[in-house]
Amino acid sequence: MTTFDFDLVLRARETVTPSGLASRSVGVRDGVITAIDDFDSDLARRAERVLELEDDEVLLPGLVDTHVHMNDPGRSDWEGFSSATRAAAAGGITTLVDMPLNSIPPTCDVDALELKRAVARDQVHVDVGFWGGAVPGNLGSLRHLHGAGVLGFKCFTLPSGVDEFPCLDAGQLRTALREVAEFDGLLIVHAEDSDVIEQAPGPEATRYDAFLRSRPREAENRAIARLIEEARSTGARVHVLHLSSSDAIPMIRSARHDGVRLTAETCPHYLTLAAGDVPDGATQFKCCPPIREEGNREDLWRALADGVIDIIVSDHSPSTPEMKHLDSGDFGLAWGGISSLQLGLPVIWTEARQRGHSITDVARWMAEGPARHAGLHSKGRIAVGADADFCVLAPDETFTVDVHSLLHRHAVSPYHGRTLHGRVRQTWLAGHPITGPWTTSSAPRGRLLSRGDR
Known part of the structure; x- marks a missing residue:
């Protein structure tokens, strides 16, 4: 009986590694990368199975998306663990981190976390971790959630949109930061100032420019400035979610230079x-904070290139089509959330390549960086000791988005009809194919992740 050193070896003329793009053979055993060598090394002769990528394909680490609303349990008619993780797998994502809202109950205590894990356990097609929530009623017990394995804590500085997940006022934000600083936790913050938004003109039905004026940049800028000062005084680790206002970039850069975490x-x-x-x-374009002007967009790209913005994540925040009020087009009534989980890689690659960025840049922003942000040290890299999670991408292949072919629960997306570069042809999780021609089973293979996992 032949004994093999590897369960699988993948050979790719272009492999994204932490040191750049290279021609490599990657050996896998028991779901972990155990060897990386030159493309023409003898690894393949020592493997039970060998996958050699086509000449037009690139081997990337499985992507990591740390900002996903799966809404399960309680609002699984909006999305759900099964549909969200299937969409993620189709988009080359092998690890998701679930937001503590809009599920019912929200993940604000250990019982709610255990319920969410029980519901997710047999449904997830990719690996899934969980954020906890920081709300007015649980600030004294965040340590318990931390001990139960959440990766950090999310809070809002203005109403969240669902009553069961209230926001923190200035004093409560300070209390939360002091609490997480004691055990070196992480607070991730939806930073918009409610006073600024209350004083702004309201949205006017179908007009997008009116909706944009109703969520001005100053709301983000003021909330981020306050967060920076509180982080400076408490020493806590903080993370700004879904930055849309490029005006905040200089203060983020300055704070980091000063040592603010x-x-x-x-x-x-x-x-x-x-x-x-x-x-x-x-209204399929409505999100909060909103999509802003073209010049603002280009400033965000420059901040990514400079390293001021660390990562790109989806903020996949779906709802039922009825909640988007697609019939009336009323931005004031519509749910604010973009559905794009399956499309993040080709959407970003299409724009990145036009600006001179490489596929290694994209992998750093969408795989390695998010894994580091969430403390998932075995994710996001093709490196010895990392999980054998891979995305096989054909970067030059184009396709036109048909919203009805997407795998998230509802056929709503602002990208319908757009032509994109970058087709995900295969996704591998822990050394097993979960999409693509080698896949032999549609059964969920994902694991539930906790803080401190390998």
């Missing part, structure tokens, strides 16, 4: 769409 993310829709391109009444 601050990171920031942005999202595909802020990097690829512009306010001037959003038709009136097209």
Whole structure:
């Protein structure tokens, strides 16, 4: 009986590694990368199975998306663990981190976390971790959630949109930061100032420019400035969610230079769409904070290139089509959330390549960076000791988005009809194919992740 050193070896003329793009053979055993060598090394002769990529394909680490609303349990008619993780797998994503809202109950105590894990356990097609929530009623017990394995804590500085997940006022934000600083936790913050928004003109039905004025940049800028000062005084680790206002970039840069423990993310829709391109009444484009002007978009790209913005994540925030009010096109009534989980990689790659960025840049922003942000040290890299999670991408292949072919629960997306570069042809999780021609089973293979996992 032949004994093999590897369960699988993948050979690719272009492999994205932490040191750049290279021609490599990658050996896998028991779901972990155990060897990386030159393309023409003898690894393949020592493997039970060998996958050699086509000449037009690139081997990337499986992507990591740390900002996803799966809404399960309680609002699984909006999305659900099964549909969200199937869409993720189709988009080359092998790890998701679930937001503590809009599920019912929200993940604000250990019982709610255990319920969410029980519901997810047999449904997830990719690996899934969980954020906890920081709300007025649980600030004294965040340590318990931390101990139960959440990766950090999300809070809002203005109403969240669902009553069961209230926002923190200035004093409560300070209390939360002091609490997480005691055990070196992480607070991730939806930073918009409610007073600024209350004083802004309201949205006017179908007009996108009116909706944009109702969520001004100053709301983000003021909330981020306050967050920076509180982080400076408490020493806590903080993360700015879904940055849309480029005006905040200089203060983020300055704070980090001063040693404030601050990171920031942005999202595909802020990097690829512009306010001037959003038709009136097209509520599939509504999100909060909103899609802003073209110049603002280009400033966000420059901040990514400079390293001021750390990562790109989806903020996949779906709802039922009825909640988007697609019939009336009323931006004031519509749910604010973009559905794009399956499309993040081709959407970003299409725009990145036009600006001279490489596929290694994209992998850093969408795989390695998000894994580091969430403390998932075995994810996001093709490196010895990392999980054998891979995305096989054909970067030059184009396709036109048909919203009805997407795998998230409802056929709503602002990218319908757009032509994109970059087709995900295969996705591998822990050394097993979960999409593509080698896949032999549609059964869920994902694991549930906790803080401190390998």
